[in-house]
Amino acid sequence: MTTQIISVSPKRKRRRRGGWRGLAYIAPAIALVTVFFVMPLLLTAWMSLHRWPLMGVPRWTGLDNYTRMFGDPRFWTSLGFTAQYTLVVTIAIFAVAFPLAFFVDKPRKGVSAYRTIIFLPVVIGLASASLLWVWLANVDSGLFSPVLEMLGLTQGRRNLLATFDTAFLTIIVMVVWKVAGFTMIILLTGLQGIPSELIEAARIDGASSWQRFRHLTLPLMRRTMALALILSVTGSILAFDQFYIMTSGGPQNRMISIVYYIFNQSFVSFNLGYGAALSIALLVILVALSIVQLWLLRVGEDRP
Structure with missing residues (x-):
């Protein structure tokens, strides 16, 4: 009977050590994703199957929260309203970011200053920007009402946040104003590529x-446009701060977004289980929309 000795080559040993080293490098990221995304997602899914009051003992209800949603x-x-x-x-x-991207793409004097000025609103927090525009739209102390009255667009000073149409437009x-600079930078990278x-x-x-724009620029910017579109759509569906701060869901509760409704159900009505079910449904909608957008923007591309 012979004994077979299996030896591991030095190359394989180095490869194995390199694999463990790479895993060690990404371990902090894995831990963060697990703690701040995977675990909250699993807890939310578990809560959605219960009647989960803020105080008291949760009670299993199965899919009742989802059937209630429909x-x-x-x-x-x-x-x-969120879709609108x-x-x-x-x-x-x-419509604003594309012309701006073409404008700052062309070499001209002061183009760096133009890019900085256009991008400046992006660094302002959305809550701070909302508070700023509440002040600007104020009838007494704001700037918009006097300017609109001076230009003859309104008869007298008007509260721009008092009616649905003007509040929605504002x-x-x-x-x-807040986001176009960020989208402009994304599109600019595609143009320069x-x-x-x-x-x-x-x-x-x-x-x-x-013809150059239609048959050359747009096809070569498919991936860049897909990224900008997904970020814009996702951010719009998750909109909350501007409606909460600027209108508090009004006028007549006509400006309540889906995230605002989840907030009301969870932390105003204390229906945490139902709010969790709404959150899971919103996650499914976001994933489905992202897949559809990626598929539509890849139609016509040459695949390997």
Whole structure:
């Protein structure tokens, strides 16, 4: 009977040590994700299956919170308003950010200063920006009402946050002012990643500016646009601060977003189980929308 001795090559040993070293490097990130994302997500899913009061003993209810959700008209109203807001603000952000990206992409004197000025609102917290615009929209001490009256756009001073239409428009303008600079930077990286030789070749071949934009710039910016679109849509669906601070859900509770509704159910009505179920449903909606956006933006791409 012979004994077979299996030896591990030095190369395999180095590879194994390298694998353990790499795992050690990412261990802090894994721990953070586990503690601050995975565990809260599992706890939220568990809470959604209970009637979970703020005080008292939770009681198992199974899928009752989810069935209640489908028959809750206020849930569907808040979801519809969130969809309306997301559609309008996303279009507005891209309508402003795209021209700004083209503007700061061209080499000109002071272009760095332009980029800085446009990006400055991004560094302001959304809560601080909301408070600033509440002051600007104030009838007595704000700046918007006197300016609109001076320009003849309104008869007398008006409270811009008193009616749904003007409050909605004010919030849209505030968010575009706050976020467009960030989207501009993302789109600018995509523009600067397009080889200048391709643009020059298309220009020599006689392609107009619109043809170069339609057939060259947009296809080469698919991935960049996908990133900007996903960030914009996700941020809009999760909107809370501006509605809570600027309008408190009004006027007539017509500006309650889905996150605002989750907040009310969880921390105002103390229906933590139902709020957890709403949060899980919102997570599913976000994941589904992200998948659809990525698929739509990849249609027509050459795949290996």
